[in-house]
Amino acid sequence: MITKTVNQKAWFLVLPVLLIVALNAIIPLMTVVNYSLQDTFSPGVFFFEGTKWYREVLSSPRFHGALGRQFLYTGIILLIEIPLGVLVALAMPRKGPWVSVCLVLMALPLLIPWNVVGAMWNIFALPDIGLLGYGLNWLGFDYNYTQQPVAAWATVILMDVWHWTSLVVLLAYAGLSSIPDAYYQAAKIDGASSFAVFRYIQLPKMKRVLIIALLLRFMDSFMVYTEPFVLTGGGPGNSTTFLSIDLVKAAIGEFNLGIAAAMSILYFLMTLLVCWVFYTVMMRGEDT
Amino acid sequence: MRGAKIAVVVVYILFLMLPIYWLLNMSFKTTNEILGGFSWYPQEFTLDSYITIFTDPTWYNGYINSLTYVLMNTVISVSLALPAAYAFSRYRFMGDKHLFFWLLSNRMAPPAVFVLPFVELYSAMQLFDTPLAVALAHCLFNVPLAVWILEGFMSGVPREVDETAYIDGYSFPHFFVKIFMPLIAAGIGVTAFFCFMFSWVEMLLAKNLTSVAAKPIVAVMTRTASTAGYELGLLAAAGALTLIPGVIVIWFVRKHIAKGFALGRV
Structure with missing residues (x-):
């Protein structure tokens, strides 16, 4: 840990970043706040509506539905991806020429544009011409994600697992590769079981990176938009309409600015709250 | 086992x-x-699908547009984040912790929230439908991330390095460029990789901030899917081509990728 000196001039170094992020964050956020408090009948004519939109959003079953689906989705994703990622990271070779090959192959899904991921899975899962859909039906499952909500959910989740588990793998692997060999040798001399090695050596060393993984996966899955939108369009019905999809639908599809803006603010506050909790936990870990 | x-x-x-x-x-x-x-x-x-893409300007311009704003964004993000990350890693100043969290909170902001205001903002700045608009908009999440990663790498460099250099009479800019940046070269590479990656994969903002002149490949693809029926072969070829920049970039940083994913904090 580096001891830092107090120097108020450091503000000048931060200033450029501050300006560009403020341009992108504060001005648009104020616009959204404005919309969320006003109503309009023609361009440029606005009426102050107070908390009307907020009350409307908070009492609408549509918002509750999207919110519920969002939490369910994020919950399932985290429950699958974190353990699976740790498992794969533990199974990876620790040195040798295969390490680079594994890492490059695993990182590949992370670098595919999100709508290409959606389009890819859209076709991959089609029952008549896609490998996954065709295979499942061949095995005797009645599977068609464009019509069955359960199948659509399974496909959206499988796609996210495919897309993002590697991020957890790479993070966990980075944590593991920081463990000196001596630790393993000591454990071997003591006759520790492989579970004990995991519990008392590997897991504590991975704690920090796993918190980062959790934080990143929470943020990104909570704001997921493009992949499920391209894959299912939020359907069948509303079964895979998550918060972002609903929001874009309200803002751009229906041009319902007040509602969309109020939703945005609530959505942003929720993300902020959860991330603040994560961040506080993470920083506490850092100080000790 | x-x-x-x-x-x-x-x-x-x-x-x-x-x-x-x-x-x-x-x-x-x-x-x-x-x-x-x-x-x-x-x-x-x-190979027809690939030939179509490489001969039809509406297709290959999509790739050029995308790469343009991605590279612009990477350069802007990294060069702005470098001094800021140095400040966070070396100094305490008024409100530093709050500022750091505020920056990070923008990485958490759902792009869907910002689509509409962004269109208005960049139209007002007369930047709508230019690669610069998309590059600046992507700074919303890339600059905080770049600061976060670089700060991790910089904190790994002992303070004595700075002090020795100042005693030797280096000015701050001279020290920063000549001594400090080479020391965290791996970190800069990894940061550039992340900025490239997140700008390359994003599509909601990129699509909505452009209409004709600067249309990115991801938007060209969605439009083709809806207008020309389902040209699946063409769509697949276009998708396959979007893998290439990613593969090239991963190959360059493969040695540092594990450390970089831990944001330099292992």
Whole structure:
């Protein structure tokens, strides 16, 4: 840990970043706040509506539905991806020429544009011409994600697992590769079981990176938009309409600015709250 | 035990590769063959889809536009984040912790929230439909991330390095460029990789901030899907081509990728 000196001039170094992020964050956020408090009948004519939109959003079953689906989705994703990622990271070779090959192959899904991921899975899962859909039906499952909500959910989740588990793998692997060999040798001399090695050596060393993984996966899955939108369009019905999809639908599809803006603010506050909790936990870990 | 481990890795990688194989498989088929039924590999191997993309300007301009704003964004993000990350890693100043969290909170802001205000903002600045608009908009999430990663790498460099340099009479800019930046070269590379990656994969903002002149490849693809019926072969080839920049970039940072993913904090 580096001891830092107090120097108020450091503000000048931060200033450029501050300006560009403020341009992108504060001005648009104020616009959204404005919309969320006003109503309009023609361009440029606005009426102050107070908390009307907020009350409307908070009492609408549509918002509750999207919110519920969002939490369910994020919950399932985290429950699958974190353990699976740790498992794969533990199974990876620790040195040798295969390490680079594994890492490059695993990182590949992370670098595919999100709508290409959606389009890819859209076709991959089609029952008549896609490998996954065709295979499942061949095995005797009645599977068609464009019509069955359960199948659509399974496909959206499988796609996210495919897309993002590697991020957890790479993070966990980075944590593991920081463990000196001596630790393993000591454990071997003591006759520790492989579970004990995991519990008392590997897991504590991975704690920090796993918190980062959790934080990143929470943020990104909570704001997921493009992949499920391209894959299912939020359907069948509303079964895979998550918060972002609903929001874009309200803002751009229906041009319902007040509602969309109020939703945005609530959505942003929720993300902020959860991330603040994560961040506080993470920083506490850092100080000790 | 060893066999089980290898099996886990192999099965996982196979699972990752299958959809990619399917994409490549389709890109070498004609649309008729794709719609005609299920087959493991192309019966009539064709490069037509790729030829169309490389000869039709609306297609290949999409790639050029995308790469333009991605590179612009990477340069802007990294060069602005460098001094800021140095400040966070070396000094305490009024409100530093709050500022750091505020920056990070923008990485958490759902882009869907910002689509509409962004369109208004960049239209007002007369930047709508230019690569610069997308590059600046992507700074919203890339600059905080860049600061976060670089700060991690910089904190790994002992303070004595700075102090020795100042005693030797280096000015701050001179020290920063000549001594400090080479020391964290790996960190800068990894940061650039992340900025490239997140700007390259984003599509909601990129699509909505452009209309004709600066249309990115991701938007060209969605439009083709809706207007020309389903040109699946073409779509698959276009998708397959979007993998290439990613592969090239990963190859460059493969040695540092594990450390970089831990944001330099292991």
